[in-house]
Amino acid sequence: MKRLVILLMLLLVLPSSASAWWNKDWAYKKKITLDSKALTDAGVTIPDDAYALIRLHTGNFANFLDLSENGKDFRVMSADEQTPLKFFIEKLDPINEMALLWVKLPKGMATLPEAAVWLYFGNPEAADGQDAGGSFDVTQMLTYAFGKNGVKDLTANALNPVEATSTAAEGGLIAEAAAFNGSQFVRIAPAPALSLKPEQGWTFSVWLNADATQTVDNAVANLAGPKQKLTLSLKNKIPTLTLEEVGGASQSLAGTLPVEPGAWHHLALVATATQLALFVDGKPAGTFPVTLAEFSEELTLGADAKHEHGFVGMMDHLALFKTARDANALGFDALMQGPNSMLLVYGENGTEDAEESGGGSTIVATLNDVTLDGWIIIGMLGVMFVISWIVMIVKTVVLGRNHKENRRFEEAFLKLKAEDISQLNRDMTDDDAQIAESPILLSLTGGHARFAGSSLYNLYHVGVEEMNRRLIRGEGSEATLQTISDKGIDSVRATMESVLVREIQKLNDQMVLLTIAISGGPFLGLLGTVLGVMITFGEIAASGEINVNAIAPGIAAALAATVAGLLVAIPALFGYSYLASRIKIIQADMYIFVDEFTTKLSERYS
Structure with missing residues (x-):
């Protein structure tokens, strides 16, 4: 039993030892693997005097701006991250984002379970680690x-x-x-x-x-x-x-x-x-x-x-x-160095913190490959996302409050008799004026006045005020009778309809921002994707490396802009549809109320 416990403890320790960080002074590392299937398909193995040609570009490497001058911080380690490997840089162009490194592979690499090397970078204080002369075999x-x-x-x-x-x-x-x-x-x-x-x-x-x-x-x-x-x-x-x-x-x-x-x-x-x-x-x-x-x-x-x-x-x-090199060594060179080389598989960037926590997220790794222009567009989409959600939340609260107060007002208005048509009216206060300027403030505070926030009450208040201005008292024995001429009723209706239009404008206020998010978000994201794809293929063409492992990271990062655009547009689309339906209901209620009010007004005073 004791031996079994010791064995289990060793098994738990081994994985962490195998992935130990080589040097804490280096911020990043990238695993680069030789594709065993590609080697098998080509019928070659890794010779003892082999060199790996590492081609870095925006499709597989997004940290050119993190490199020290002339790539002094590059280090190449063996698969177990214990042995530094000889290497030299043939070309480094941070502006156009491409680098070419030659690495002397260790002998016996063909017998390893996984033929891989680790590329470390991200140490501004590092001395130059290149050794061109020492990288070559004595032969x-x-x-x-x-x-x-x-x-x-x-x-x-x-x-x-x-x-x-x-x-x-x-x-x-x-x-x-x-x-x-x-x-x-x-x-x-x-x-x-x-x-x-x-x-x-x-x-x-x-x-x-x-x-x-x-x-x-x-x-x-x-x-x-x-x-x-x-x-x-x-x-x-x-x-x-x-x-x-x-x-x-x-x-x-x-x-x-x-x-x-x-x-x-x-x-x-x-x-x-x-x-x-x-x-x-x-x-x-x-x-x-x-x-x-x-x-x-x-x-x-x-x-x-x-x-x-x-x-x-x-x-x-x-x-x-x-020396007379054999056919296997020459075949490996042609496969490794060729214009359509698919021999190297480039992993995602790793950090010490991510490694200690068990590895990083695929989404985070993809975002690490997003180029500057992609981040600019994603930032713009982020602003649109925030604005659209603010609009949807505010409009939902305001429309909900409006609908609730409209129902309360309708219940009270329907109980009125024609002769009591002005009973629900009240004088406007300073609080009402302030709240009218900020519907969200009313919705959050609840308001102190009755029917505060109701668009139907606003129509009713204007209608009653206009009615009172146009009442005509009778003379003599009919001095107590009050009437309104047909033209007066038409004038009241016209005033209410003008207020109705303004209320509709209030209801639709800021809805255009959702329309912009719906229609503009995907196209803005598509622009970021197209730019990212153009840059990725341009760098791949410049580096001469054409394989799915070189293309995939750059394309995935480019598509992040499209995803961001859809994340802006899809919620905005659902929110717009919901809010538009609520606005239509309130709008229909207002049209009906204008008809009901003028009908009662005619019944009582004409």
Whole structure:
């Protein structure tokens, strides 16, 4: 029994330990998971030298304004939140709300129950946590980032080109790309770290977006050595290898899969001492038995050794390894880095307080993704919501009081005989004048006078006052008789009808605000949704990541504006319908009362 209790206690402790907050100085974290189903469907596993390309945008990240300068507060932790992972930021643009981070995944990640990392952020005092040079495996000789500041090697080897005539182009696969027009090239000088030895094997990979105007032969790269030269080119869209013996014969080796122009494709060349292998988008595109020598001289990109037969198009994320990478690793790279990557699943932002309380609400998480323009529109709808409810509550109280006092007055009036028609009338007081200016005050205080708040009594009071002004006393023996001419009765009726119109106007006062809420609320919410969707798709297009996990948070946040609009309009619609029906009843009672009063008046005084 004692052992069972200890076991249960351990089980209770384990979940909290697994989700322990890494460092209290960081305000937020986001879980990023590698989709195991997508990996299985593609037939690949996570290699030991894998990198994750994290693409952040408004569709999956709403905290760009919370980041420190240059993203210094970013930290990436392992799935158990115990081990910091090496990473670097290729691009961070808080204004346009996008970021690109490369993360070196830990070895053995493929064997974990859930392949995931944690992205921490939200510490303005943090020092820069990037380590570009340390992020790369020792087997990675060179990795080029093509940016506005030129072509640079991101690895610790710093094998920067000695000459680069390519131009930086927006709209690259990952960030900026290098554009080649057929006469431009990048030249890398010989270096000990750049020696490609056949006994070790090596791998060259690059993302290409070939122009449709390619000629018959366009060189992508050329490697030179003391004994051989090797050129990788596109010939009629087919990746082709040309191996030349120095001072001797050459052979041309054509791949089996095309590199279609106008789209991004991953092209890789894997070499060993006895063969060359081509891969297009991670799929084998030809294996060729050859005898290779060492390539330790100049490396040229975008042209051949003579800087001719230049490539036309764009290149992005070029890498060179001093090992022969297998098909699984190349397939993973193509899947992770590709324009339609669906490999990463972005979780909601978490906070330490939310974690300690058992996690945050889905609604709260969705609201965290709402953009500034969405909050502005939701704020406007919030004002409309408050105003509409104030109108509905006040009108309900006022109309309820009016209806109640009308019933009391009707009961008293119906008991009057024609000769006692003025019996219910009383003089107006200062309190009546103040209450007339504020019906809600009357409804809340109850009023001191009889029939206070009754629209029927207001008509009655005006009718009696007008009647008294028009009474004509008889002469002689008929001095006690009082009469009103037909024109006088018509005048009384006209005065009562004018007051009736004003009473109707009072009843309908502020109802237009409900109409505005009903008709304007949904359209204002729709405006917020359209703006949010436009921003979300714009950021997704800019980041190059197209999957449901990237789109869903932004769309859900955008739809929050429509929900807010409906929350304004639906109660206002029901309230308007109810209040309008009550107003119609009171209005009908007033019309009937005017007829009843003038009929009794005619009966008594005409």
